[in-house]
Amino acid sequence: MSQRVLIVEDQEDNRAILRDLLSSAGYDFIEATNGEEGVALAESERPDLILMDIQLPVMDGYEATRRIKANAALRSIPIIAVTSYALSGDEAKAQDAGCDAYVAKPFSPRQLLAKIREYLLPGA
Amino acid sequence: MTALVSRMQALAVLASVLFGSVWRKAGTVWQRWRDITFNIRRHGARPLAKWRSAESRQTGGLFRKYAAFLVALVGGSLLINALVEMYYSYGESRQALNAVQREKAVGAASVIEQFVREIEGQVGWATGFLPTGSGLEQRRLDFFRLLRQAPAITEVTYIDGDGREQIKTSRLAMDTLASGADLSNEPKFANAKANKRYFSPVYYRKESEPYLTLAIAGAGRNAGVTVAEVNLKFIWDVVSRIKVGTAGVAYVVDERGLLIAHPDIGLVLRKTDLSQQPHVALALKKLRDPSVDVPTISHNHLGREVLTAFAPISTLGWLVFVDLPVSEALQPVYDSLRRTIILLALGLAFAVLAGVWLAQRMVVPIRALAKGAARIGSGDLDHRIEMQSGDEVQILADSFNDMGARLKDSYATLEQKVTDRTRELSQALDQLRALVDVGQTLNSTLELQAVLTAILPHACRLANATSGAIYTFDDATENFSLAATHGMSPEFIATIRQAHINLRDDSPVTQSALRRGVLQWNDLAAESAWPLREALLMADVRALLAVPLLRDERIIGALIVRRAHAGAFEPDIINLMQSFASQSALAIQNARLFQELEDKSRLLEVASQHKSQFLANMSHELRTPLNAILGYSELMQDGLYGELSGKMRGIVERVQANGKHLLNLINDVLDLSKIEAGQLELSIDPYSMKNVVQMVVLATESLAAAKKLRLTSEVSENMPLGQGDERRISQVLLNLVGNAIKFTDSGEVRIVASAANDVFSVAVVDTGPGIAKQEQARLFHEFYQVDSSNTKEKGGTGLGLAIAKRIVELHGGRIWVESELGKGAIFHFEIPFRNQQREEAV
Numbered sequence: 001m002s003q004r005v006l007i008v009e010d011q012e013d014n015r016a017i018l019r020d021l022l023s024s025a026g027y028d029f030i031e032a033t034n035g036e037e038g039v040a041l042a043e044s045e046r047p048d049l050i051l052m053d054i055q056l057p058v059m060d061g062y063e064a065t066r067r068i069k070a071n072a073a074l075r076s077i078p079i080i081a082v083t084s085y086a087l088s089g090d091e092a093k094a095q096d097a098g099c100d101a102y103v104a105k106p107f108s109p110r111q112l113l114a115k116i117r118e119y120l121l122p123g124a
Numbered sequence: 125m126t127a128l129v130s131r132m133q134a135l136a137v138l139a140s141v142l143f144g145s146v147w148r149k150a151g152t153v154w155q156r157w158r159d160i161t162f163n164i165r166r167h168g169a170r171p172l173a174k175w176r177s178a179e180s181r182q183t184g185g186l187f188r189k190y191a192a193f194l195v196a197l198v199g200g201s202l203l204i205n206a207l208v209e210m211y212y213s214y215g216e217s218r219q220a221l222n223a224v225q226r227e228k229a230v231g232a233a234s235v236i237e238q239f240v241r242e243i244e245g246q247v248g249w250a251t252g253f254l255p256t257g258s259g260l261e262q263r264r265l266d267f268f269r270l271l272r273q274a275p276a277i278t279e280v281t282y283i284d285g286d287g288r289e290q291i292k293t294s295r296l297a298m299d300t301l302a303s304g305a306d307l308s309n310e311p312k313f314a315n316a317k318a319n320k321r322y323f324s325p326v327y328y329r330k331e332s333e334p335y336l337t338l339a340i341a342g343a344g345r346n347a348g349v350t351v352a353e354v355n356l357k358f359i360w361d362v363v364s365r366i367k368v369g370t371a372g373v374a375y376v377v378d379e380r381g382l383l384i385a386h387p388d389i390g391l392v393l394r395k396t397d398l399s400q401q402p403h404v405a406l407a408l409k410k411l412r413d414p415s416v417d418v419p420t421i422s423h424n425h426l427g428r429e430v431l432t433a434f435a436p437i438s439t440l441g442w443l444v445f446v447d448l449p450v451s452e453a454l455q456p457v458y459d460s461l462r463r464t465i466i467l468l469a470l471g472l473a474f475a476v477l478a479g480v481w482l483a484q485r486m487v488v489p490i491r492a493l494a495k496g497a498a499r500i501g502s503g504d505l506d507h508r509i510e511m512q513s514g515d516e517v518q519i520l521a522d523s524f525n526d527m528g529a530r531l532k533d534s535y536a537t538l539e540q541k542v543t544d545r546t547r548e549l550s551q552a553l554d555q556l557r558a559l560v561d562v563g564q565t566l567n568s569t570l571e572l573q574a575v576l577t578a579i580l581p582h583a584c585r586l587a588n589a590t591s592g593a594i595y596t597f598d599d600a601t602e603n604f605s606l607a608a609t610h611g612m613s614p615e616f617i618a619t620i621r622q623a624h625i626n627l628r629d630d631s632p633v634t635q636s637a638l639r640r641g642v643l644q645w646n647d648l649a650a651e652s653a654w655p656l657r658e659a660l661l662m663a664d665v666r667a668l669l670a671v672p673l674l675r676d677e678r679i680i681g682a683l684i685v686r687r688a689h690a691g692a693f694e695p696d697i698i699n700l701m702q703s704f705a706s707q708s709a710l711a712i713q714n715a716r717l718f719q720e721l722e723d724k725s726r727l728l729e730v731a732s733q734h735k736s737q738f739l740a741n742m743s744h745e746l747r748t749p750l751n752a753i754l755g756y757s758e759l760m761q762d763g764l765y766g767e768l769s770g771k772m773r774g775i776v777e778r779v780q781a782n783g784k785h786l787l788n789l790i791n792d793v794l795d796l797s798k799i800e801a802g803q804l805e806l807s808i809d810p811y812s813m814k815n816v817v818q819m820v821v822l823a824t825e826s827l828a829a830a831k832k833l834r835l836t837s838e839v840s841e842n843m844p845l846g847q848g849d850e851r852r853i854s855q856v857l858l859n860l861v862g863n864a865i866k867f868t869d870s871g872e873v874r875i876v877a878s879a880a881n882d883v884f885s886v887a888v889v890d891t892g893p894g895i896a897k898q899e900q901a902r903l904f905h906e907f908y909q910v911d912s913s914n915t916k917e918k919g920g921t922g923l924g925l926a927i928a929k930r931i932v933e934l935h936g937g938r939i940w941v942e943s944e945l946g947k948g949a950i951f952h953f954e955i956p957f958r959n960q961q962r963e964e965a966v
Contacts, residue, residue: 013752017759024764055744092807106751106787109758 003120004028006047008038008064009082010056018051021109027120035059039067042074049119051112052099054083054090062097069098078119082107187487194479195472202471206464214457218431221453222420225433225446228366232374233435233444235362239276240439243338243354244321246274251282251342251350260291260301267293270352278335279353283307285346312339316349323440326356326384331393333357334384359385360392363444372448379441381408391425398425407434407443421450489517497524505532551586555700558582562707572715576608576708580683583704584610587697589685590664591616594673594708595625595633596681602627604634604682607712616663623656631656633682636670640677642698644669647690666690671701673709680709732801739797746790754783792923799930806934811850813884814839817877820857827865834872835865843879847958852931856939859924860888860951868892871948882958883937888951895943903941904929928953 005022009015010033022029030045032038036059042050050068054061061081068074081099083090091102100119103112250263250270260282267280271293279294287308292300307313315322316339324337334356341349359376363385366374376385381399386392398404403422410416424430424447431453434445489511496509505528511521565578576594584592591611595604604625609617625631627638631654636643645651645668648660660668665686673681683705687693693701757780760768768776798804817837828835857875864873871891878885895903904925925939932939935955943949 011748011752014748014755017752017755020759020764021755024759105747106754106783109755110762 002026002028003048004030004045005116005120006030006032006038006041006045006050008032008035008041008050008056008061009053010034011053014053017109018112021113022116025113025116027116033057035061035064038064042068042077043071046074047077049116050077050079051116052079052081054081054094062093065094065097065099080112080115080119082112186490187483190483190486191476191479194482195475198475198478199468199472202468202475206461206468210457210461210464213460214454217454217457218420221431221448222433225368225372225431225448226435228368228374229433229435229444229446231435232362232366232376232446233437233442236359236376236442236444237437237439239358239362240323240338240354240437243274243276243352244340244439246270247277247280247338247340247350247352250280250352251340251348264291264293264299264301267291271295274352276355276358277352278355281307281351281353282348283313283351284348287313290348312337312351313349315339316341316351325380326378326382328393332389334360334392356385360387360389363387366446368446368448369452371452372446374444374446376437376442376444377404377408379408379411381405384442396425401425403432403434404443404445407436407445411436411441411443489513489521493517493521493524496521500524500528500531505529505535555586558586559700559703559707562704566707566711566714570714570718572711573608575711575715579704579708579711580608580610583683583701584685586700587669587685587693588687589669590688592683592685593620594681594683596712597637597673597679604637607681613663616659619659620656623659625656627679630654632668632670633684637672637679637682640672640674640679642669642671642702644693644698646692649690660686664688667693669693669698669701671698671705673705673712675709675713680712683708736797736801736803739794743790743794747787750783750787750790753779754787757783792927795927796923796930799927799934804930804934806849806852808847808849810845811848811853812845813843813853813877813879813886816850816854816857817875817886819854820861821875823858824861824865827862828873831865831869833865833868833870835861835875836872837875838877839875840878843877843884844957846884846955848935848955849931853935853955856928856931856953857886857888859928860953863924864888864890864892864949864951868948879957882956884955884957886953886955889948890950891948894945894947895941895949896945900941900943904939 005027007015007018007022007029009018009031015031015033019029019031030041030047032041033056035056038050038052038056039059041047052061052065056064061083065079065081068077068079078100079098080101080103081094081097082103082105083094090104094102101115103115247270250266263282267282270280271277278296279292281289281293282291284290287306287310289300289303289305289307292303312322312324320341322337322339324339326334326336329335336354336356337351338354339349339351341347363374363376364387368374373387375383375387375391377398378384381397381401381404383392383396383398386396399408401422401424403418406416406418410418418434420431420433422430422432424432429450430447431450432445432447434443436443492511493509496507499507507528508525509521511518562575562579562582565575569575580592580594583589589611591609593606593610593612594608596607597604606617606620612620623629623631625633627634632643632645648657648666648668651657663686665688667687667690669685671683672679673683683701685701757776759765760776761773761780795804817839821835821837825835861873861875868890869892873891874889876887876889929939932953932955937953937955939951939953941949941951
């Protein structure tokens with residue numbers, strides 16, 4: 001069984017890129033388009049890793065990350081923050097919220113995959 | 125004589141003592157006067173008490189001075205008179221007495237001489253030649269006759285030429301004839317034979333009667349000598365008869381100075397020798413030497429001082445002296461002296477009395493004058509000196525009174541003037557203080573209400589106003605509204621507010637504003653009615669001053685002060701109110717300007733916030749599509765969507781490259797906007813400059829290799845760690861190295877890093893075309909690019925160096941370039957190891 005990544009991303013194009021990237025690398029994935037949905041899916045599906053966009057409708061990525069990390073059952077799931085806020089201090093904010101890693105948008109798919117592979121076993 | 129001299133000396137001493145004391149007194153007075161005038165000159169006006177005491181001393185001194193002067197004057201003239209009188213009367217008396225004495229002496233001498241000559245003549249006659257034979261008897265008869273004729277002759281002896289006594293006829297003894305006694309060796313014989321005539325020294329018979337032997341030789345050869353014994357009692361009689369005064373005596377001394385005749389026969393009998401008496405000795409000397417001076421005053425044998433005169437008896441070589449005791453001789457002089465002294469004493473006493481009286485007469489009014497002047501001087505200006513002396517002193521007193529009166533007048537006016545000036549001064553000070561106070565308020569606060577509330581009470585107080593108000597004018601509505609009030613009842617305020625004063629009514633506020641000048645109503649009760657007049661009268665307002673608040677002739681408001689009493693406002697009050705009005709206008713304008721400024725800055729702040737927000741949003745919105753472009757192109761490159769043909773691969777690479785360029789542009793714009801908004805925050809951490817250099821080399825070596833450029837780095841050993849934002853410092857170096865590679869077509873790019881004096885120095889050296897001097901300064905400006913034709917080819921935002929400069933400066937460092945066209949360029953930057961300010965901020 002291949003490992004499963006939860007993509008929390010409101011932009012369809014970005015989701016498509018991530019889908020293509022992850023499937024090409026042999027990972028399963030599930031998708032959420034806002035923070036609330038992301039938290040719900042994390043609880044229900046228990047993914048192996050979460051790619052968390054920060055700017056999201058309904059609930060932003062920081063809040064969603066805090067909630068997931070607040071849940072003891074989900075705390076071990078690594079969360080990689082993906083944000084286009086390239087302001088200094090974003091990284092710190094992401095860490096404060098509980099993110100395990102940080103990737104700035106626009107991300108290089110290659111570099112993102114390398115980051116994912118730091119937390120997951122290689123895909124099938 | 126000595127007594128006289130000593131008396132004269134005593135007189136002189138008395139006179140000198142008298143004069144001396146007067147002189148000393150005068151000296152003391154003069155000294156005191158000099159002291160006083162000197163003190164006055166030196167100290168100017170001296171304290172009155174001191175002056176008074178000095179003056180009273182002065183007055184006493186004046187009294188003594190006058191008295192002493194009069195005494196000295198009268199006494200001195202009397203004394204001089206007496207002395208002169210005495211001097212002359214003494215001299216004259218003495219001369220007169222001496223002359224009398226001399227006359228008497230001469231008289232006595234001539235009588236005596238006469239007597240001696242007579243005797244001599246008679247004896248000579250008896251000595252005459254006798255015819256031979258008539259012989260001795262005849263001579264004897266002659267001798268008898270001689271004895272009868274000359275009672276003074278007591279004995280006559282005839283001695284023949286051989287010295288034998290032939291006849292001796294005596295009244296007292298038996299005649300002796302031809303005794304033959306040899307008398308040839310007797311001096312009387314020898315001397316008579318030799319000199320024809322001989323006078324023996326005086327001798328005494330029975331120790332009581334003086335005798336003289338007279339021997340005369342006869343004529344012819346071997347003539348005899350007649351010797352007569354002459355009783356000198358006659359001389360004694362002569363001398364005794366001479367009367368000079370009461371105690372004066374005449375006496376005769378012989379050529380040896382022996383006394384031969386003196387009223388006191390005892391003296392003669394004792395053979396008193398007077399040759400030691402100076403006048404006698406000198407008189408004897410004078411007989412031989414006429415040039416000798418004989419004093420007229422000497423001492424007699426008793427040692428008494430005598431006035432003396434003498435006359436010689438030339439035949440005998442004797443001297444007749446007439447002595448008079450000086451005490452008696454000068455008795456008249458002494459009497460005169462005594463009278464003079466008495467007169468002098470009387471004169472002095474009179475002078476003292478007259479002096480005291482005169483001085484009193486003179487000094488008493490002067491004292492009264494001085495006392496009065498002192499009283500006036502001490503401030504009793506009402507005091508008047510009572511003086512009816514009818515002389516200059518009264519004139520002086522009148523002048524003093526006049527002066528007192530004038531002083532009083534001028535004091536009165538002076539006091540009034542001082543009071544006035546003091547009041548004016550304190551008013552001015554008060555006004556100044558108020559203005560300063562208001563000015564300070566104006567400077568310290570921009571709050572309009574505070575300023576107006578500070579101004580109005582000052583204005584009302586200084587204008588003696590019971591109430592006042594400041595209105596502000598609204599240009600739009602043309603209404604005046606109450607901005608501040610003072611001393612107004614709520615009802616009054618309400619009435620004013622309801623009146624809605626505006627530019628169309630004719631209230632004082634409006635009138636003054638329209639005229640752009642101060643207006644005043646001196647008595648509202650006398651004015652014709654206008655809407656607010658009743659309300660003002662109700663509020664106890666009788667006079668009113670309206671000052672418009674103007675700014676460049678623009679109406680800003682009005683200042684009103686109101687008084688409860690009728691009357692005009694003083695010009696200086698009006699000036700002051702204008703000052704307050706202009707301050708109020710200034711305050712209102714300041715407040716309005718400040719309000720505008722505040723509004724505008726608030727707008728600016730909002731705009732700035734909007735800009736930042738916009739940039740953040742823009743950044744995000746631009747990145748999102750870029751993410752897709754870059755992501756897809758990368759996936760395509762990686763062959764995720766199937767193998768790409770050679771041409772397609774090239775296109776995808778171009779898409780990728782342009783996308784990245786766009787991303788850089790966006791990042792740069794974002795950085796710059798953050799820097800400008802002061803939002804760029806450094807994350808200060810320890811960093812290694814060596815690592816920075818290595819990382820930049822790694823990141824750019826592919827670019828350099830693509831252009832066949834040599835990229836080298838020289839980093840000093842043992843560089844310490846710095847404190848700073850490593851990512852931003854890397855950004856700076858990356859920018860410099862990127863530029864160097866971009867603009868250098870051949871050669872090398874060298875990175876040199878060193879550390880000294882707590883500063884990192886980094887230089888990027890290239891072998892590019894270099895940069896013209898005039899362009900170097902502008903190089904670090906935003907959106908500036910060297911040689912636009914070239915840069916189009918090279919690409920770049922033109923923001924890199926501007927951002928690099930800001931980052932370096934944020935680290936407390938500096939950045940600059942050294943270059944010459946055609947000789948490459950060296951970009952330097954220095955960053956302190958520790959950014960103190962930043963660290964503290966973090």
